[in-house]
Amino acid sequence: MGGGVTDPVDDEALLARLRAAPVLAGPLPRFDPDEAPDAPGPLFAEWLELALADGVPEPGVMTLSTAGADGVPGARVLMLRGIDTADCAFRFTSDSRSPKGHDLAANPRAALSWYWPAHGRQIRMAGPVDVLGEEPTRQDFLGRGATSRTAAFTGVMSAPLSGPEEFERAQRTARRQVADEPERVPGTHTLYRLRAERAEFWQADPARFHLRLGYERTGAGWTRGLLWP
Known part of the structure; x- marks a missing residue:
């Protein structure tokens, strides 16, 4: 695949x-x-509820950061699929054959972050990740619309793709599969849960006196305190 000649970018002007x-x-x-x-889960719920009430765009979109056995980090944006406020745990899904699936199999720890510019708020969560069982995974998948389920049966996430024609063929096959077997769940569809051990809530201030509140899990409870912004 080739590309046309482009004019050089003026990096300083862009900056x-x-x-x-x-x-x-x-x-x-x-x-x-x-x-x-006293615990971060209820504060997350409070901030999320306000974001929803104020129409903050896509507040359920978050960044998942992982690292595999080689220590090379990776980050990608995905959707929050479930919350356990009391335990400060968060669910997300992926194909186990994807890069993040391989990372989590080798190193089952990760970080999640949300940034809502309209509120000047950032939330960070980090902790161990486990794989949930067959029934929660099934419920998650079958609770999705047909378009989302079709996408899950279309190709292998992040694998090389020759072009639009290959994608369209795979998508046609996936559509038939979803129509013919509406209760089928891909064997590689995986529901993950991150149980936070550390949490940070950052509130921006136009005067730059930003507020950062940190939490750390200690046994059955949490400690909390202000952090330098």
């Missing part, structure tokens, strides 16, 4: 435009760390 772009324009929500709950 100048980036620096001139507005950031933390506000208005931003109020956050008082002294009023925060």
